[in-house]
Amino acid sequence: MKVGLIGHRSAGKTTVFNMLTGLQAQVGGYGGKEEVHLGVIKVPDARVDKLSQVFKPKKTTYAEIRFTDFPASQNDDDLKGNSNLITQMREVDAMALVLRDFEPDADPLRQLNDLLTEMILADLTVVENRRTRLKKEKARPQEEALLERCATTLENEESLRNLEFSADDENLLSGFGFLSRKPVLVLFNQADDKAGQPLSVAYQDELKRRGLDGLALAGKVEMEVAQLDENDREGFLKEIGIQEPARERFIRASYRLLDLISFLTTGEDEVRAWTVTQGTIARKAAGKIHSDIERGFIRAEVIAYEDFVVLGSEAKCKEAGKLRLEGKDYIVQDGDIIHFRFAI
Ligand SMILES: Nc1nc2c(ncn2[C@@H]2O[C@H](COP(=O)(O)OP(=O)(O)OP(=O)(O)O)[C@@H](O)[C@H]2O)c(=O)[nH]1
Ligand SMILES: [Mg+2]
Structure with a gap:
């Protein structure tokens, strides 16, 4: 599974990336270098641990989540300005939207609205280009009708996520990689003193209204936790009042969001978890x-x-x-x- 981390400049994308992967990518901006960070994590799975004890295989393989930490686009908050980034975003299975929420005046809900709108506009551009081409060809009435429906939704500043499609239409849409159809997990990146606290009611309400799923986390201290030696981790978590690292909550939420399950294979060579959709x-x-x-x-x-x-x-x-x-x-x-x- 591939997850993209997306957000405004200095929202804490790289901090969250480090938190999730335990890597040490440079935080505090790219200094002009607009590069993408890639990282992989193993999905902790007690079943795999247990089976591995029983079978003692040569190799034990956990399910994986691959993360892409995207830079904020060149024109600051404007995704449309960077077609190369958008092309890469179309390839992820799900997006984690990182919202800066560690300052009193950060206004994360505005950031959320901006990010969703940017994705809607990026999709609208694709739909309009394709419609222009189809009009000339006059050969694909079903796709034309479908894209007209999409265009209407997008013009109303609504995500394609909110629409239901027939199996035929799904097939027609699958190649476009529309951003506003991708499952989204909203991450409120909060200040250290909020570590371990649940999502506020106001945020929950807003997410519910939009039909999205989200988590609150304290990215900076959780990043420090992830970078600690494994033996020191538990004690430190207790000290700062975090019951379960955000990384684990994130993994669970992603599986729920994407409707994922794991099946297992066993043997002398390998015990392995495989991820498929329900x-x-x-x-x-x-x-x-x-x-x-x-x-x-x-x-x-x-x-x-x-x-x-x-x-x-x-x-x-x-x-x-x-x-x-x-x-x-x-x-x-x-x-x-x-x-x-x-x-x-
Ligand atoms: N206090 C606090 N500071 C944070 C938190 N998350 C990130 N920061 C700080 O905010 C700055 C930007 O963090 P990054 O993780 O580099 O943000 P980014 O979204 O990757 O930034 P760009 O890649 O430049 O767009 C750094 O100075 C971080 O230390 C947080 O949860 N709490
Ligand atoms: Mg960054």
Whole structure:
């Protein structure tokens, strides 16, 4: 999964990036260097830990989230001014909007409105360009009608996220990478003395009104926590009154937001978590591992993680009738331990 960190200049994007990844990218501005930071984190998963203890594999692989820390665009608060950045933003699965909220007069809700509006305008430009081209071709009435509907919404300064689309329309839209359709997690980057506090009611109300999900975090101190030695972390968190690091809350919120679940594969070589969206069928899930397994899919042998933990081994699960044989259309569940059978 790819997540982009987006926000105004000095909102704390790089600080949050460091907090999430434990890396030490330079905060306090690029000094003219408009570069993108990339980082990867492993998604902590107690199930993977447990299975790894049981199977003692050569390799243990957690699910991953890839972060891109975008620079603020050249024209300061204006996304439209930087088409290269927008092209990269179209490639992320979800966006974390970082709002500066560590000063009394920061006005994060205005920043939120600005960012959403900028994305709407960027999408409107794409829609209008495409419509102009289609008008000349006069060959794709369905796409024309669809884009007209999108244009109307965008012109009203509303995000495409708020619209429902048929499966056909989804197909037509998928290539555009519209920013205002991407799932958004709003991060209120607050001052150190607010560490550990929940989102204020006013912010919650505003997010609800917009149909968005959000978190409050104290980016700067949480960044310092993330950069600490693992052994020192827990004590420090207690000291400043943080029950759960924002990183963990962020990961959970992202999974919820994107409707993600993990299935697991086990063996002597590797124990691994794989991330798919809720509702993914077994054959598609197999394709996550390798396209050959998807193509040559025969069946999936499935044990629920909970059963495995209780019974302790695959053999015991089989004996107890807890190993299920599932076909290609089986809908994969969170925590399924799967062996795919395939032929090529
Ligand atoms: N007090 C406080 N300061 C913060 C916090 N987050 C960021 N800062 C400070 O704000 C400044 C900008 O932080 P960055 O993380 O570099 O912000 P950015 O959004 O990456 O900035 P650009 O990449 O230049 O757009 C730095 O001096 C940070 O130390 C915070 O939560 N609390
Ligand atoms: Mg930065």
